[in-house]
Amino acid sequence: MAPAPIESTLPESSSASSPYVPERSEAENRRFKDLRSVQWRINLGILPSSSSSSSIDDLRRVTADSRRRYAGLRRRLLVDPHPKKDGSSSPDLSIDNPLSQNPDSTWGRFFRNAELEKMVDQDLSRLYPEHGSYFQTPGCQGMLRRILLLWCLRHPRCGYRQGMHELLAPLLYVLHFDVEHLSQFKNSPDSMENENGSHGNAFKLKSLDELDPEIQTIVMLSDAYGAEGELGIILSEKFMEHDAYCMFDALMSGAHGSVSMAEFFSPSPAVGSHTSLPPVIEASAALYYLLSLVDSSLHSHLVELGVEPQYFALRWLRVLFGREFSLADLLIIGMKFCIDNSKLDKGSEDDAASSFGILSSPRGAFIQPWQFNVTLFEIFPSCH
Amino acid sequence: MAYKVDHEYDYLFKIVLIGDSGVGKSNILSRFTRNEFCLESKSTIGVEFATRTLQVEGKTVKAQIWDTAGQERYRAITSAYYRGAVGALLVYDITKRQTFDNVLRWLRELRDHADSNIVIMMAGNKSDLNHLRAVPGEDAQLLAEKEGLSFLETSALEAFNVENAFQTILLDIYHIISKKALAAQEAVSTTGLHGTTINVANLSGDMNKRNCCSN
Numbered sequence: 001m002a003p004a005p006i007e008s009t010l011p012e013s014s015s016a017s018s019p020y021v022p023e024r025s026e027a028e029n030r031r032f033k034d035l036r037s038v039q040w041r042i043n044l045g046i047l048p049s050s051s052s053s054s055s056i057d058d059l060r061r062v063t064a065d066s067r068r069r070y071a072g073l074r075r076r077l078l079v080d081p082h083p084k085k086d087g088s089s090s091p092d093l094s095i096d097n098p099l100s101q102n103p104d105s106t107w108g109r110f111f112r113n114a115e116l117e118k119m120v121d122q123d124l125s126r127l128y129p130e131h132g133s134y135f136q137t138p139g140c141q142g143m144l145r146r147i148l149l150l151w152c153l154r155h156p157r158c159g160y161r162q163g164m165h166e167l168l169a170p171l172l173y174v175l176h177f178d179v180e181h182l183s184q185f186k187n188s189p190d191s192m193e194n195e196n197g198s199h200g201n202a203f204k205l206k207s208l209d210e211l212d213p214e215i216q217t218i219v220m221l222s223d224a225y226g227a228e229g230e231l232g233i234i235l236s237e238k239f240m241e242h243d244a245y246c247m248f249d250a251l252m253s254g255a256h257g258s259v260s261m262a263e264f265f266s267p268s269p270a271v272g273s274h275t276s277l278p279p280v281i282e283a284s285a286a287l288y289y290l291l292s293l294v295d296s297s298l299h300s301h302l303v304e305l306g307v308e309p310q311y312f313a314l315r316w317l318r319v320l321f322g323r324e325f326s327l328a329d330l331l332i333i334g335m336k337f338c339i340d341n342s343k344l345d346k347g348s349e350d351d352a353a354s355s356f357g358i359l360s361s362p363r364g365a366f367i368q369p370w371q372f373n374v375t376l377f378e379i380f381p382s383c384h
Numbered sequence: 385m386a387y388k389v390d391h392e393y394d395y396l397f398k399i400v401l402i403g404d405s406g407v408g409k410s411n412i413l414s415r416f417t418r419n420e421f422c423l424e425s426k427s428t429i430g431v432e433f434a435t436r437t438l439q440v441e442g443k444t445v446k447a448q449i450w451d452t453a454g455q456e457r458y459r460a461i462t463s464a465y466y467r468g469a470v471g472a473l474l475v476y477d478i479t480k481r482q483t484f485d486n487v488l489r490w491l492r493e494l495r496d497h498a499d500s501n502i503v504i505m506m507a508g509n510k511s512d513l514n515h516l517r518a519v520p521g522e523d524a525q526l527l528a529e530k531e532g533l534s535f536l537e538t539s540a541l542e543a544f545n546v547e548n549a550f551q552t553i554l555l556d557i558y559h560i561i562s563k564k565a566l567a568a569q570e571a572v573s574t575t576g577l578h579g580t581t582i583n584v585a586n587l588s589g590d591m592n593k594r595n596c597c598s599n
Contacts, residue, residue, distance in 0.1 A: 119455070122406045122427070129424030162405065162455045163429045281461075310461050315430035323429060 034214070036331065037174040038221070038234060041243065044250040047234075056220045060232030067231055067242040070150075077153045078146065079110045113149065116160060120148045123165045128327065134176065135169060143241040144168060147248060155252075161265040163318040167251060170322070170330055172244040179237045182222060264317045280317055284309035393437055393446040397557050398468050399550070400498075402490050403475035404483040405454030408509040411540035412475060413451045416550050421541050428453045431461060440551075440558045447554060466497040470561075471505070471553040476524075478508045478537065479516040484524065491531060503556045504533045507549050511537040 032038040041047045046066060047059050096106045103112070124144055128135040135141075147168060152160045220226060221234040230236070236243075254260025263270050263279040270279045277285070288309040292299040302309075315323055322330055401409040410428050414420045417434035432451045437444060452465060474490050476483040487506060494502060508524050521537060528535035534552055538545040 119405070126406075126425060126427050129426065162427050162453045165427075166429070308461075308464055310464070311431050311433075314461065319429055323426075 032217075035178050035218070035221075035235070037178040037243070040171070040174060041247060044247055045255040046243075046246045046250055056217070057227040059221070059234055060227040063234050063239075063243075064228035064231040066246045067239050070242040070245045073150055073154065073245075074146065077150055079106055079113055113153070116149055116152055117145060120145055120152075120160055120165065123162055124148075127165055127169055134173070140172065140176075143172060143244065147172075147241060147245045150245065151248060151252065154249075155262070158252075158262050158265060161318075163315075164252075164265065166319040166322045167261060168244065168248045170327065171247040171251070172240065173327065174331065175235075175240045175243055175247075178235050179240060182218065182235050183237075185218070186222070261320070280314055281310055283317055284313035287313050392444065394443040395440075395558070395561065396446045396448060397470050397554060398448045398450065399471035399473060399553060400465060400469045401449060401451045401473050401475060402493070403454060404477070404480075404486050407454065407475045407477040407480070407483050408540050409451055409454065409473075409475050412473070412507070412509060412538065412546055412549075413449055415540040415543055415546045417449065419543070421543070423541075431465065438551075438554070440554050443558065445554055445558065447550060462493075462497055466494070466499075469498055469502060470557050471503045472498065473505050473507055473549060473553065474533070475507045475509050475538075476519065477510050478519045479510055479513050481518040484508070484519040487527065501560065503553055503560065504531075505549055505553045506531075506533045506535045507545075508535070508537040509540060511544060512539040512542045 032042065038047070042049055047062055095102050098107045100107050102108055124141055125136075127144070135144075144165065148160060148164060151164075152158070222236075224230050224233060226232055230238070233239075249255075252260065252262040254263070260270075264283070265280075267278050269276045270282070273279070273282060275282050275285075288299065288302075291302075291309075320330075401413060403409055405427065410425055410432070411421055413432070413434055414422065417436045428451055430453065433448065434451075435446055435448045437446045439445070450465060450469070452461070472494055474487060474494075476487055478484075491504075494504065506524065506528050508519060508521070524535055524537075527533075534556070536545045536549050536552070538549055540546055
């Protein structure tokens with residue numbers, strides 16, 4: 001489901017609160033509700049929380065810094081073995097040649113990266129093949145490839161595991177979606193007509209303060225002349241790759257108190273685990289326990305059949321329900337388990353329950369606790 | 385595993401699909417169980433299953449086929465995956481040499497985790513892409529003979545030899561089972577085997593016990 005379109009017409013004094021007076025408190029907390037890519041970056045701890053009275057400039061500065069870090073990583077880790085034409089660096093050809101056996105040589109690293117790339121491509125070529133329009137475009141494939149490659153090079157002990165590509169895809173998608181959405185809004189000739197009654201440049205208003213707060217925010221987020229200039233534009237097509245990497249890294253490492261997704265790909269027990277089971281198996285077991293409480297007959301039936309929870313939960317957990325829901329539904333529900341660790345607002349809860357009956361069914365009730373926090377470990381401290 | 389006996393089949397055989405990522409395991413599975421092929425298929429995450437019931441020498445055999453992600457060497461589910469498996473279809477891609485070179489690694493994994501009596505068939509998949517062939521049929525034939533495997537080239541896309549490959553595995557399993565069942569029948573009592581799930585592991589266990597006692 002698409003996020004609600006950005007309203008371009010002003011409400012005619014129909015609501016009790018004037019749209020000109022920004023409501024702090026709750027409205028402030030959810031000021032990026034319709035800009036999922038911004039909200040997720042806040043929830044993942046990449047951007048400062050909107051409740052901590054951070055200004056747009058703060059957001060822009062943090063954004064710019066995270067992009068600088070990614071750019072540095074890319075310069076450092078993606079290898080171009082060909083010596084520079086300008087002769088600025090003269091490689092030691094006894095080490096840096098394509099036949100070199102030295103694993104640390106530029107060519108050695110280049111070939112290792114190429115191996116990794118081949119493995120990643122094996123999955124990327126099969127990523128949402130039915131959505132060919134976006135995920136299968138060369139531009140998108142290139143971004144996904146570089147992000148996964150860099151993340152794996154940064155985390156050599158974890159490396160690339162099948163499924164990581166499907167965790168990354170929705171992150172890039174929300175960025176893409178918002179950027180597209182914003183550009184449509186900006187290019188629409190009459191997007192501001194109603195507000196200022198002129199056909200002139202929409203952004204040449206007498207005062208920005210006259211605008212709807214939501215639109216104000218969007219204008220300031222995408223202004224190339226704000227703090228950090230172009231690098232600080234929060235929704236920027238140019239830096240989608242940088243932003244998606246930061247989101248993926250946060251999701252994998254479990255920043256901001258959420259579950260570390262990387263652990264679900266690890267064969268060894270998590271630090272501090274009492275069960276000495278791999279995390280994904282531990283979480284599967286917790287899920288079975290949850291099921292036994294909610295639907296004991298189904299639980300005992302499955303146990304009797306010899307169905308171990310990881311037969312199905314492995315996939316649920318590794319790609320966060322990416323295979324159980326369509327991409328559009330996944331953005332609303334699936335990623336909420338992990339990313340939206342803030343409480344759901346009532347509106348979207350109703351929304352979710354009506355768009356798929358699963359949450360109102362007794363079976364669905366057992367994934368309900370996940371809505372607020374996917375940390376099964378928190379729900380069941382005994383399993384931790 | 386305490387499967388409920390249903391009277392729709394005489395035997396239930398678990399068969400695992402193994403081989404590198406992207407060789408076509410899932411499409412072999414869908415071709416065999418649903419007669420479907422999907423060019424735009426996704427990579428398998430976790431485990432998937434499908435069954436098909438067919439006749440083998442007059443007996444109704446239910447083949448329960450397990451499919452998993454090709455890359456899962458570090459498997460969180462290795463032991464469950466191989467537990468009780470009586471057959472394995474080891475797939476490589478005839479257009480990718482490396483997937484064939486890795487056959488030995490998969491055989492090692494089978495030796496480490498599966499029952500020693502498991503029936504193994506090697507399948508060189510994507511035979512429809514003959515113009516891109518990177519693994520000569522003779523190379524595979526040699527390896528199969530050396531390792532004592534059955535071997536066929538298959539094409540899930542063209543529905544070529546897929547049926548044949550599974551039929552061969554199931555027949556081989558059936559022969560082993562019926563030979564062992566006969567021996568076990570002589571040794572233990574004469575309880576009917578009809579409608580009971582049998583797996584090689586249990587039977588070979590019984591056999592060992594018998595050998596042990598008779599020695």
